[in-house]
Amino acid sequence: MNNYKYKKFNSIEEIKKYFRRKIKSLHPDKGGDKEEFLNFISWYYQTLQKFEDTSYKVHIVKNYPAKGNYIFSILEFTVEEIALGGKKKIKIPYKEELCKFCKGTGKSEKSKKKKCNFCKGKGIIELHKSFNKNQEFLKCPYCKGLGYLFTNECEFCGGKGRIRKEKEVFIEIPKGLKEGDILYIPDKLIGSICDLYYEVNILPHPYFLLRNGNLIYKCKIPFWEVILNKEIIIMTLEGKEKLPSKLFTKDPPIVLKERGPFLKNGKRGDLLIDFQIYVPGNIPQEAKRIISKAVEILQKIMEEKNGFNKEGRNFTYK
Ligand SMILES: [Zn+2]
Ligand SMILES: [Zn+2]
Structure with a gap:
């Protein structure tokens, strides 16, 4: 019954999904044990917290290596993330798993219709127009003019039999990050399939x-x-x-x-x-009339106090 305690999760969403599924069967209204039910809830919050508390320090490096086995991609940050630091949730490429749908065979039991990529489903191929001749068409040699093919390749894994899993991790955002900085995350630190390099991209902010x-x-x-x-x-x-x-x-x-x-x-x-x-560009007449009344009062005070040099448009009245 306590087997969930040894479960490993790759994302917060996975933890939540698992919780939602299991909590129903454990509910006392459905005949579940009350203590077990409460234990499961506290395990859930602890697991969630632990996942969020585990964060990795990343390093800013001058450049990414010219050779070697690594993945380089862009990582987007908001202005607030750069300015305030803290943690950031990122998805990293993780180990490959057998495709659950085809059990690793890469094939599905039923063959399905699939659009022919060669003729883009048209069944014909246009030949280049030659001088003085009408346009010529040719029956697509791949689908034999049908525009579609029958395939029994597994839709889920695209016939590979394996699926690349992603894992969510939290990184600590280094202070003073700039646009174009390169972040380095060693594979060993994070359990990724290889070293990761990310170029920092700061998203535009409205203000x-x-x-x-x-x-x-x-x-x-x-x-x-x-x-x-x-x-x-x-x-x-x-x-x-x-x-x-x-x-x-x-x-x-x-x-x-x-x-x-x-x-x-x-x-x-x-x-x-x-x-x-x-x-504002457009001020209605009525508003202008009221404003000009206020201006009359203000100009009078400024002239009395000699705070307005009309010629030089120099205001000293405070
Ligand atoms: Zn598959
Ligand atoms: Zn075709």
């Missing part, structure tokens, strides 16, 4: 940009927010945050010290808020 060890946050702030609100909401790596509106009356960027990405040396870069005051 964050990593640059020179800092994080740039690009945003547009509507002009009325700066006038009417005490605080303005911005985004940081830790989520939404409020900043005093006054900061947005000065030139960008606003610098939030040590709120940017974590760097190799353990320190944090800065968060630079590169804002732009947003003025």
Whole structure:
């Protein structure tokens, strides 16, 4: 009954699937033993936790080897993953297993119709047009003009008899990763079929940009927010945050010290808020009328306080 304790899993999904299947049969309502049922649930959470807790350190290398048995591919990271580090779930190529469907024979019992790849299912092949002649067609020699073939190759493994399994593992994201960096994961460390090399690819973010060890946050702030609100909401790596509106009356960027990405040396870069005051292109007449009333009041104060040099368009009024 406790045989599940020795089971090995290759992914969180596999653990969950197994749990969902087995929990039904163990349920006390279905005649299962209550203690066994509870033990199974706690085993499930422990197994899940253990899977997530096991993570591997990976190394940044200068280059991948010119020769040797290894797999090279691209690994995509979000800006947040690069900036904050932590763990990342990746799928690695794992051992090959016998195909369950054909039991390794590569063949299925029934033969099936399969589209002919040579003529792409048309049954005929077009010959090149020669001068002064009509286009010529030829019956496809592979499918004999049928457009399909009968095959008894196993659909599941494509006739190979074996299926390459993937395994999910968690890696620790190295601090200070850059676009184009190469990550090296030795096969022995991770139990993969061979050494793995990954080129770091950073996915574009709608408003964050990593640059020179800092994080740039690009945003547009509507002009009325700066006038009417005490605080303005911005985004940081830790989520939404409020900043005093006054900061947005000065030139960008606003610098939030040590709120940017974590760097190799353990320190944090800065968060630079590169804002732009947003003025809508189309302001309705009615809104313009109301705004011009407000402008009258403001201009009067500025002139009284001598804070407005009309000719040089130089504002000193604060
Ligand atoms: Zn098969
Ligand atoms: Zn054909």
